[in-house]
Amino acid sequence: MTTDGILKAVETLSNGRVVGRFFEFYPPRRVDIRYWLAGWMRRGVVPMATLNYQKQVRGVSDEEQAHLPPDWHHHMVYGVNYEGVNITNPISTMKVDHFKTRLESESVILVPRGEVLVRLGESHDLEPIRGTPEWQQMNVVGQIE
Secondary structure, eight states, X not given: OOHHHHHHHHHHHTXXXXXXXXXXXXXXXXXXXXXXXXXXXXXXXXOEEEEOTTGGGTTOOXXXXXXXXXXXXXXXXXXXXXXXXXXXXXXXXXXXXXXXHHHTOXXXXXXXXXXXXHHHTTTTOOHHHHTOHHHHHTTHHHHHO
């Protein structure tokens, strides 16, 4: 589910009593995330964070990439302290620097080479994607050849 989907669902399920708002953190903000979150929570806000778990794994082997989460993950933040940020999904405390790194990620996702090749079919014909500007900009063909 997308961030917009979560915000709409919360508003719908609460009959409009709960309204969400999305704050982007890319490019990175100059803010102490603990104090920023705590300030919102003191006002009665329940923060939802969308974290990119692939952010800290650039340059890992193909085998390791095969075990990466395939997407971003949404977490409710229910507390902050000097040890980290308390989140759900799963319930845990994440170190502040890990939380901030994953929160401040550009909107990209690492897609394993095999996933792209499967989508191209048995021929693995790269021609359909060579002319796609977005894929050219990210050098997708160069990464999977």
